[in-house]
Amino acid sequence: MHNNKFFILITIITFLFFYTCSTPTLAVAAVNSYDKYIISAKLNVEKLEIQANETIYYTNRHDLGFNELYLHIYPNAPSFKSLGGSIEIRKISIDGKEAKFIVTGEDRTILKIFLPTPLLPSSSIKIEISFKVKIPIKEDRFGYYAGVFALAHWYPIMAVYDERGWNLDPYWDAGESFYFECAYYNITFSVPEGYVMAATGRLDEIKKKAGEWIYKWYTPLPVREFAAAVSKNYEVVSGEASVGRRKVKVYSYYLLGHEVAGEIALNTAIKSIEFYSKYYGEYAYSEFRVVEVYGWFGGMEYPMFIMITSSLYSPQRRTILELVVAHETAHNWWYGMVGNHEGLEPIMDEPFAEYSDTLYFKWVYGEKKFEEIFDLTVRRPYYRFLKIRDKDYPIAWSV
Ligand SMILES: [Zn+2]
Structure with missing residues (x-):
């Protein structure tokens, strides 16, 4: 910044x-070097809301098993909440089975998922998260102001596990607390007809239907996160x-x-x-x-x-x-x-x-x-x- x-x-x-996007830290797995995020989302410009379903293919590249996983859910940060922002986690499934979770962290920006069975080293799982985001009215990297939606940090993203353990830092308003592993992204994002979307990735196509434009973004190479902006x-x-x-x-x-x-x-x-x-x-x-x-x-x-x-x-x-x-x-x-x-x-x-x-x-x-x-x-x-x-x-x- x-x-x-x-x-x-x-x-x-x-x-x-x-460490670079080509060499994950503490890697032990020869396959699945990168996680993958697939998100299908719809922006409601009147309600300042995003409804989304997210699938994360996550691999444990460490030499110990995990009973829980942690993700950042930054829309809950106090500076966003005070201006109408939030994230509601509706349902989480692990490999197709509903899983328990809690929202925690000193500023409520940590999502803790309890795994039904431990995730062993070199093993992968499929995490499915259904969520709703409220966008604050705020001149910021995440916020709506004067016809522009700035959409960074709006979706749950995996916390990093490293030699210090899980990184569960709160959201910092000024400066960056960001620390993410590189991953592949595949994003389908629906906006009202006539709205222009810019984002991380390659724009694969815009499906133009009556009343709705659907932008499809993907990353042929891994990236640290996905951000976007939308305005007509x-x-x-x-x-x-x-x-x-x-x-x-x-x-x-x-x-x-x-x-x-x-x-x-x-x-x-x-x-x-x-x-x-x-x-x-x-x-x-x-x-x-x-x-x-x-x-x-x-x-x-x-x-x-x-x-x-x-x-x-x-x-x-x-x-x-x-x-x-x-x-x-x-x-x-x-x-x-x-x-x-x-x-x-x-x-x-x-x-x-x-x-x-x-x-x-x-x-x-x-x-x-x-x-x-x-x-x-x-x-x-x-x-x-x-x-x-x-x-x-x-x-x-x-x-
Ligand atoms: Zn800078």
Whole structure:
């Protein structure tokens, strides 16, 4: 996430023990390296509701058996609840048999499922969850505001089990507590006729029926999570980024009146993908979407999909728009393809994304612009902070 209230000083780390989408942690299973999410959902724009059925094919890749499983259900977070958001879990089945569950966690964002029989190492199960989500009226990454549905963190997602045990962190409003294993996604999402949907993944097809458009998304390669945005007010422009011998299709979704900024967002994403692919390693996926939403933040990163807040689409904020698009695009490397626990180890993604957005200006505009941007976003805020606090402070925060 990029938030101008915070800043980050860059450090150089030579060796990092990341895990990537191609190497699951603590893997013991030779097969089913990735879990799979299949979700069928319907958005009710009048009631601000999503009704959904989710199927997760989950494999225990650890060397101990599980009697329970844990998932995050973030719509229950207090900041969403206070503005009308929530998630109601209606029914859960494990391998076709109804299972018991409770909603728990310090902020009620943890779903604990009791397994009828232990899930042994290298074994897989099918989890089916029927649920209803209420969308809060909120300028946020999950919320409805002024005709735009920002839909991140709306579905139950598996908690990560690692050397610390189950990761059951609460939802953090500012910054990220997100920590997910990569998985395949197959999403069928129904919206009213005329509504435009942008999301993580490849758009397979839009089935246009009377009164209803059904978007089908899938991920040919694993991703960490699935996010989307829906509005009937979106305009779309697209282009292509050259990545090795491949072309990556890039789309920019913007609101009426923001044509120029929509083009800038598109071109910034294209150049960012090309430069980062050249210097860091190729962008693995075939599509990428930059989407205007209403947020309290500058931007927010999701796999193959980034949210940029609407206020940055004003003519006075062209440079910061480029900066934030370049930043969130960089997170598709630092957090997306190369993963970490964003809450516990922000140094593993945020400084890299922050430094990447300044390098973007160097690569596109040259050394002078780079110095100017680095001064503006890193050097000056850092010394300003030292002056106020009269002491050093951590080089990366979870922002
Ligand atoms: Zn960031």
